[in-house]
Amino acid sequence: MTPExxxxxxxxxxxxxxxxxxxxxxxxxxxxxxxxxxxVYRGANIxxxxxxxxxxxxxxxxxxxxxxxxxxxxxxxxxxxNADMPISxxxxxxGVCRQVMSEFCGGDFKVILSDGNTSKLFTLAELFPEVFTxx
Ligand code: THU
Numbered sequence: 001m002t003p004e005x006x007x008x009x010x011x012x013x014x015x016x017x018x019x020x021x022x023x024x025x026x027x028x029x030x031x032x033x034x035x036x037x038x039x040v041y042r043g044a045n046i047x048x049x050x051x052x053x054x055x056x057x058x059x060x061x062x063x064x065x066x067x068x069x070x071x072x073x074x075x076x077x078x079x080x081x082n083a084d085m086p087i088s089x090x091x092x093x094x095g096v097c098r099q100v101m102s103e104f105c106g107g108d109f110k111v112i113l114s115d116g117n118t119s120k121l122f123t124l125a126e127l128f129p130e131v132f133t134x135x
Pocket of ligand 1: 022025027028029044045046047054055056057058092093094097
């Protein structure tokens, strides 16, 4: 991915974060998922008074895309932090989201993190090695 494409996807994740529903944690996360043919699906975390139904931004983006028929993905950008503050730290995806990514993506899928200033790029293989499969 070019630095321009990376920055564009981070901007989409920042926009997605604005829709976060996080009254319990106050931690707002945004994700932007890039498909193989260039479409972007946005996700934001959605919390619940019963806590466990909460869904992370990354999974919202994946489930929107998969339920729209998408199956091939290139990269995801993720940003997060206190809802009332500008982004100031990196937000790596939780383990459950890494498992969901591994269902639909190979090890070369890119995970892009931004602290609002600089970005870090990982492959899914780096973040989630030795994937469980039923094969
Ligand atoms: N969260 C995400 O959206 N993505 C992650 O990868 C980690 C955590 C959300 C869930 C919850 O709404 C809030 O951040 C605090 O855990």
